[in-house]
Amino acid sequence: xxxxxxxxxxxxxxxxxxxxxxxxxxxxxxxxxxxxxxxxxxxxxxxxxxxxxxxxxxxxxxxxxxxxxxxxxxxxxxxxxxxxxxxxxxxxxxxxxxxxxxxxxxxxxxxxxxxxxxxxxxxxxxxxxxxxxxxxxxxxxxxxxxxxxxxxxxxxxxxxxxxxxxxxxxxxxxxxxxxxxxxxxxxxxxxxxxxxxxxxxxxxxxxxxxxxxxxxxxxxxxxxxxxxxxxxxxxxxxxxxxxxxxxxxxxxxxxxxxxxxxxxxxxxxxxxxxxxxxxxxxxxxxxxxxxxxxxx
Ligand code: SF4
Ligand code: SF4
Numbered sequence: 674x675x676x677x678x679x680x681x682x683x684x685x686x687x688x689x690x691x692x693x694x695x696x697x698x699x700x701x702x703x704x705x706x707x708x709x710x711x712x713x714x715x716x717x718x719x720x721x722x723x724x725x726x727x728x729x730x731x732x733x734x735x736x737x738x739x740x741x742x743x744x745x746x747x748x749x750x751x752x753x754x755x756x757x758x759x760x761x762x763x764x765x766x767x768x769x770x771x772x773x774x775x776x777x778x779x780x781x782x783x784x785x786x787x788x789x790x791x792x793x794x795x796x797x798x799x800x801x802x803x804x805x806x807x808x809x810x811x812x813x814x815x816x817x818x819x820x821x822x823x824x825x826x827x828x829x830x831x832x833x834x835x836x837x838x839x840x841x842x843x844x845x846x847x848x849x850x851x852x853x854x855x856x857x858x859x860x861x862x863x864x865x866x867x868x869x870x871x872x873x874x875x876x877x878x879x880x881x882x883x884x885x886x887x888x889x890x891x892x893x894x895x896x897x898x899x900x901x902x903x904x905x906x907x908x909x910x911x912x913x914x915x916x917x918x919x920x921x922x923x924x925x926x927x928x929x930x931x932x933x934x935x936x937x938x939x940x941x942x943x944x945x946x947x948x949x950x951x952x953x954x955x956x957x958x959x960x961x962x963x964x965x966x967x968x969x
Contacts, residue, residue, distance in 0.1 A: 685810055685811045690806070692825070693804075693826040694824055694826065697789070697824075698822050702819075705815055707816075713765040713769060714765070715758060717758040718757050719743060719781055719783075719874070720845075723781035727781070729779065735877045739875060748848075753861075753866070754869060754874075782838070786832065786834060788811070793846070794849075802846060840907060847922075865921060872914070890930060
């Protein structure tokens with residue numbers, strides 16, 4: 674099945690929405706004349722699981738991966754933070770070598786999907802989200818001329834993308850929820866945007882946050898939970914998506930300790946009151962100084 678959609682600008686997107694059974698004509702191989710061309714002009718957005726796979730492949734911390742191999746960008750007009758693979762000044766991915774991708778076994782989701790793009794959709798009345806696909810046809814990519822037909826489902830299996838989609842599912846649902854909410858929820862505060870970044874991409878900082886005493890007194894979680902997320906990045910990442918859903922969308926799946934919310938609110942009010950009093954005091958002092966200057 675394929676359904677047409679409009680593209681209001683010149684683009685390499687083929688304007689057809691494709692479903693998992695659609696057959697595409699495509700094959701990429703090491704011997705092809707355009708080998709590595711796509712990686713020399715890379716624009717690769719990363720998912721939370723991509724970051725874990727890449728940092729493990731390189732044997733570096735999440736913090737190091739973010740610092741040395743990614744660049745931040747805004748995913749939408751509300752400033753929702755995203756990260757992309759860093760490239761050199763010519764736009765080439767830092768992982769491309771003459772032999773191909775140096776992190777091939779752990780290459781990101783977008784590299785596996787290429788030349789397909791994908792997006793989650795929620796049809797009115799449907800109980801589950803569905804994924805739809807579209808084709809990207811760039812002039813340099815010769816894979817479209819190869820004589821091989823394959824269904825999108827089979828291509829996803831061949832490229833090992835299913836595991837990535839499965840682990841990123843909750844986070845992708847969150848993106849869809851944000852998109853569907855549209856302008857009604859407005860631009861999140863800077864604190865919310867930082868929180869989104871930490872829960873989505875910064876596994877080291879998220880782990881430090883979850884291990885704090887203030888976190889433990891807020892959420893009602895078993896000791897085994899802490900033992901697991903202390904060691905396992907994927908478990909922590911999955912929890913990060915739930916935490917984001919709860920904090921930003923009020924989708925409560927993590928039990929809170931009785932009275933924790935009220936206590937947090939009281940503390941916030943207390944801090945706000947202290948801040949207002951401090952600001953009022955500074956204002957009073959400035960006015961008194963102005964008065965003194967005017968008299969002398
Ligand atoms: S990560 Fe690998 S496959 Fe993806 S753009 Fe870089 S070199 Fe190419
Ligand atoms: S066929 Fe396309 S995906 Fe494969 S190396 Fe060439 S440009 Fe890249």
